[in-house]
Amino acid sequence: MSKTPMKYEALDALDSITHALKEHENDLDRLVAELGKTAKILNEVGERCEKITKVEERFSAIRAEVSNLIDSISALQEAPFYSRGLAVIIGCKEWEDFKNLSTNAEMVSFLIEETEKVVQIDALKKGKVLTFSGEFPQDTRLLKLWISEELKIPEKRVVEGALRIE
Numbered sequence: 001m002s003k004t005p006m007k008y009e010a011l012d013a014l015d016s017i018t019h020a021l022k023e024h025e026n027d028l029d030r031l032v033a034e035l036g037k038t039a040k041i042l043n044e045v046g047e048r049c050e051k052i053t054k055v056e057e058r059f060s061a062i063r064a065e066v067s068n069l070i071d072s073i074s075a076l077q078e079a080p081f082y083s084r085g086l087a088v089i090i091g092c093k094e095w096e097d098f099k100n101l102s103t104n105a106e107m108v109s110f111l112i113e114e115t116e117k118v119v120q121i122d123a124l125k126k127g128k129v130l131t132f133s134g135e136f137p138q139d140t141r142l143l144k145l146w147i148s149e150e151l152k153i154p155e156k157r158v159v160e161g162a163l164r165i166e
Helices: 003-079 093-100 140-151
Strands: 088-092 105-112 117-124 128-135 158-162
Touching: 088 093, 088 140, 088 158, 093 117, 093 128, 117 140, 140 158
Parallel strands: 088 128, 105 158
Antiparallel strands: 105 117, 117 128
16 A cells, blocks of 8 residues: 555646646746737837937938028028119118118219219118219219218228119
């Protein structure tokens, strides 16, 4: 009889080992399934990271384009009217109005109409052409000097002729 209990004990031990192995197998199956899900999630996260990186790169490119556009617009606003193709003409009837608006102009021209004894003075300032028409003195050299002093611009920026927009 002593062999039979040992046999039962051996069978019980094998049964316990088999049961434990099945539990471990089930645990391993569950862990492998969880590992598969985790790998899939990590793969999706990696793909999202790549997409986010591409979006960030595109935003950087757009930011650079917007910055360049702002710089271009700013340059246009600072450029003289003839480089933009825009012009405003302001005709002044009173010399003081013309003088106040034209002080420190970029350029001034004058044109004498001797038959009518009238001088037309045009000034270019910040994209605007200001005009004045009135009686003229006889000496054009004195007129040029007087315009230069009145408008506070160098004499070399005062020319006899007319400013035109075409």
